[in-house]
Amino acid sequence: MQPVAASLQGLVWSPDHKRAILRCMRMKLTIVVLLAFVLLSAAAFRQSAPQPRSTPDYTSDGQLKFPENYREWVYLTSGFDMSYNPAQTAGHDMFDNVFVNPEAYKSFLETGTWPDKTMLVLEVRAAKNKGSINKAGHFQDTDVMGREVHVKDQARFPGKWAFFGFEDNKPAKMVPLAAECYSCHSAHAAVDTTFVQFYPTLLPIATSKGTLSAAYQKENAATPAK
Numbered sequence: 715m716q717p718v719a720a721s722l723q724g725l726v727w728s729p730d731h732k733r734a735i736l737r738c739m740r741m742k743l744t745i746v747v748l749l750a751f752v753l754l755s756a757a758a759f760r761q762s763a764p765q766p767r768s769t770p771d772y773t774s775d776g777q778l779k780f781p782e783n784y785r786e787w788v789y790l791t792s793g794f795d796m797s798y799n800p801a802q803t804a805g806h807d808m809f810d811n812v813f814v815n816p817e818a819y820k821s822f823l824e825t826g827t828w829p830d831k832t833m834l835v836l837e838v839r840a841a842k843n844k845g846s847i848n849k850a851g852h853f854q855d856t857d858v859m860g861r862e863v864h865v866k867d868q869a870r871f872p873g874k875w876a877f878f879g880f881e882d883n884k885p886a887k888m889v890p891l892a893a894e895c896y897s898c899h900s901a902h903a904a905v906d907t908t909f910v911q912f913y914p915t916l917l918p919i920a921t922s923k924g925t926l927s928a929a930y931q932k933e934n935a936a937t938p939a940k
């Protein structure tokens with residue numbers, strides 16, 4: 715036995731084998747260090763990547779910051795050339811698109827109304843009819859004509875909701891309470907001062923949950939849909 719053990723020992727601890735083992739260990743260490751580096755940098759990236767906000771965010775002087783990622787929110791409708799006054803037309807064709815933050819949308823599906831921190835964005839675009847292969851009808855221009863935001867923030871606004879108009883992506887001041895926006899929305903909008911009667915996926919929910927405003931129901935009964 716002795717000679718076999720001795721020769722084995724000689725085999726294992728020969729200088730060549732030592733070098734081979736060391737090389738192997740170094741490689742393993744390099745792999746572990748590289749792996750740790752990849753994992754750590756992935757964690758750091760996750761922490762430092764800015765989380766897109768879908769709740770209202772204000773500047774220190776109370777202006778609403780523009781919700782940059784609203785185009786990734788839930789789409790509610792597109793209105794085409796809608797006018798609230800029969801004598802008044804804009805003189806050019808326009809689309810408006812309405813979006814809502816996903817958390818508020820989910821809550822609406824369950825309750826038929828809007829939770830605190832709801833944000834709805836109305837985006838206005840010119841309607842074009844000449845372009846590419848189009849021969850009839852209208853499509854939306856790439857330029858945005860305006861964006862308005864309706865925010866529910868019960869602790870901040872006396873009427874629970876407030877309007878903001880944005881000309882660009884800079885923070886905007888609240889539209890004063892005396893503006894027509896507030897009176898038309900509270901007198902005619904179907905759910906909690908929002909025009910759910912024009913949002914086709916939400917109207918059936920509000921109807922079945924019984925959250926339609928009394929004013930809207932009265933108006934609707936007086937002018938039944940054709």
Ligand code: HEC
Pocket residue numbers: 791792793796798810811812834835836862863864877878879889893894895896898899907908909910912913
């Ligand atoms: C005479 C009535 C009337 C007035 C005044 C009015 N709106 Fe509206 N608003 C509407 C209607 C109708 C819709 C639905 C649009 C659609 O279906 O595409 C709407 C939708 C909106 C929406 C989408 C979210 C929601 O509340 O339903 C925003 C945001 C909005 N309006 C902002 C404003 C602002 C800001 C003003 C004032 C500068 C204003 N509105 C004035 C009738 C009005």
